[in-house]
Amino acid sequence: MERGGKTVFGAAVGILMLETRFPRIHGDMGNAMTWDFPLHYKVVRGANPENVVRGNPKELVELFVEAGRDLVAMGADGITTNCGFLALIQDEVKQALGVPVATSSLMQVPMVQTLMPAGKRCGILTISKATLTPAHLQAAGVPPDTPIAGTDGLRCFTRDILGDAPEIDFAACRLDMIDAARAMVADIPDLGAIVLECTNMVPYARDVRKATGLPVFSIHSFVSWFQAGLLPKGFPLELDDPRW
Numbered sequence: 001m002e003r004g005g006k007t008v009f010g011a012a013v014g015i016l017m018l019e020t021r022f023p024r025i026h027g028d029m030g031n032a033m034t035w036d037f038p039l040h041y042k043v044v045r046g047a048n049p050e051n052v053v054r055g056n057p058k059e060l061v062e063l064f065v066e067a068g069r070d071l072v073a074m075g076a077d078g079i080t081t082n083c084g085f086l087a088l089i090q091d092e093v094k095q096a097l098g099v100p101v102a103t104s105s106l107m108q109v110p111m112v113q114t115l116m117p118a119g120k121r122c123g124i125l126t127i128s129k130a131t132l133t134p135a136h137l138q139a140a141g142v143p144p145d146t147p148i149a150g151t152d153g154l155r156c157f158t159r160d161i162l163g164d165a166p167e168i169d170f171a172a173c174r175l176d177m178i179d180a181a182r183a184m185v186a187d188i189p190d191l192g193a194i195v196l197e198c199t200n201m202v203p204y205a206r207d208v209r210k211a212t213g214l215p216v217f218s219i220h221s222f223v224s225w226f227q228a229g230l231l232p233k234g235f236p237l238e239l240d241d242p243r244w
């Protein structure tokens with residue numbers, strides 16, 4: 001007998017989206033074609049890149065909880081968000097929603113660090129080094145001495161994403177990502193892997209990997225892992241298979 005209790009079936013992950021207008025290309029978390037599996041989306045009205053990345057998202061907790069409850073009621077078995085800075089509200093949201101919550105790509109850092117051989121460190125590439133604080137790191141379980149680099153002050157990536165620009169030069173954003181990654185490698189000799197904090201960085205993950213030669217982890221890798229736990233892939237059971 002099948003169990004009900006949901007409105008929509010077949011989508012395990014729900015994404016809480018900031019309220020934005022900037023274009024979202026293939027690879028961006030907010031472009032539904034990025035994913036190999038169906039998801040639920042919900043816009044958190046009143047939460048935007050400026051007041052989350054440069055403000056205090058703890059002041060917006062109730063907005064995220066309300067939107068998250070809608071996603072759970074719709075059918076989501078787990079919740080994520082589209083901004084790494086929302087690690088600050090991880091504990092409040094997971095307690096309120098009662099389902100697994102993965103607010104931030106930064107939560108991958110401790111796991112990636114365990115993969116590194118002695119003498120190598122996992123680093124963070126963020127959209128705003130100026131406002132990524134020790135509190136964000138602590139909320140995501142990231143060691144306080146983790147190296148951090150940012151796209152702050154480059155051509156347009158930080159300016160246009162946080163400024164919610166209606167048009168973006170994505171070729172220039174790609175150059176920003178490559179330049180920031182190369183500078184990061186030059187500044188941190190023991191860098192062994194990179195975690196991309198910003199969900200809008202996913203389209204350039206392969207470029208960063210090629211430019212640095214290092215493994216690159218993003219919200220795409222994190223949510224794909226999350227999905228695999230919420231809805232494991234099924235395999236046909238052939239009882240007459242001689243290998244059993």
